Amino acid sequence: MKKSITVRYFAIxxxxxxxxxxxxxxxxxxxxxxxxxxxDRHGLSEPLGHxxxxxxxxxxxxxxxxNDGDIILLFPPVSGG
Amino acid sequence: MVTLYCCFHLFxxxxxIKFTNQPIDPDILRRELFDPTAGAYIGFExxxxxxNEGYSVEKLEYEVxxxxxxxxxxxxxxxxxxxxxxxxxxxxxxxxxxxxxxCAVWIGVSSEHRDEAFNACRYIIDQVKVRLPIWxxxxxxxxxxxxxxxxxxxxxxxxxxxxxL
Numbered sequence: 015m016k017k018s019i020t021v022r023y024f025a026i027x028x029x030x031x032x033x034x035x036x037x038x039x040x041x042x043x044x045x046x047x048x049x050x051x052x053x054d055r056h057g058l059s060e061p062l063g064h065x066x067x068x069x070x071x072x073x074x075x076x077x078x079x080x081n082d083g084d085i086i087l088l089f090p091p092v093s094g095g
Numbered sequence: 096m097v098t099l100y101c102c103f104h105l106f107x108x109x110x111x112i113k114f115t116n117q118p119i120d121p122d123i124l125r126r127e128l129f130d131p132t133a134g135a136y137i138g139f140e141x142x143x144x145x146x147n148e149g150y151s152v153e154k155l156e157y158e159v160x161x162x163x164x165x166x167x168x169x170x171x172x173x174x175x176x177x178x179x180x181x182x183x184x185x186x187x188x189x190x191x192x193x194x195x196x197x198c199a200v201w202i203g204v205s206s207e208h209r210d211e212a213f214n215a216c217r218y219i220i221d222q223v224k225v226r227l228p229i230w231x232x233x234x235x236x237x238x239x240x241x242x243x244x245x246x247x248x249x250x251x252x253x254x255x256x257x258x259x260l
Contacts, residue, residue: 092226094157
């Protein structure tokens with residue numbers, strides 16, 4: 015089933031995508047599905063295992079289920095400190 | 096666990112981790128950790144240095160997604176309180192553009208004895224580096240810039256977190 019979700023990009027992902035945020039309609043079950051599809055669209059070259067996701071402002075596993083209307087945050091590898 | 100968490104917030108308030116675009120002054124921050132029962136204070140300052148992996152760095156920019164950086168940072172600090180017998184701790188992290196020599200992150204811990212403060216401080220900085228949604232972009236003296244991908248930090252934090260206590 016296709017879902018309409020809002021995706022927000024940070025740091026190098028924002029530069030790859032050329033935008034902060036977009037609404038996309040995808041055939042996706044999990045956060046990982048979203049990443050894989052947008053990876054191809056925007057050339058997000060970092061491996062999934064080095065990145066993180068949040069759903070509706072909660073840190074999420076890549077296996078977390080995506081629902082219609084969710085806001086997905088895609089975080090490239092972090093480098094605080 | 097519940098008791099520890101409640102006591103922790105009773106003592107420290109809710110701003111155990113905060114983000115600022117203003118210079119960090121450790122001399123002021125450390126005073127907030129004073130406790131008459133504390134025999135040890137450990138402070139860690141992360142500074143901006145002028146070189147990274149062979150590249151000459153001119154300045155550095157931090158991007159932070161604060162809503163989750165704060166909630167994840169509070170989890171890290173709660174874990175440190177649960178794992179180590181410390182009295183108080185605070186973490187402050189910069190945002191925005193920083194020059195060489197500026198303090199990017201400060202972590203202070205007070206405890207009755209030094210081992211707990213050393214261990215908790217190390218735990219907090221290692222976890223902050225790998226878990227919080229913070230990114231840094233280096234600007235080099237040759238005019239180029241690049242986002243830092245800190246995989247070495249991840250390996251290091253996993254090593255330390257797995258050590259027997």
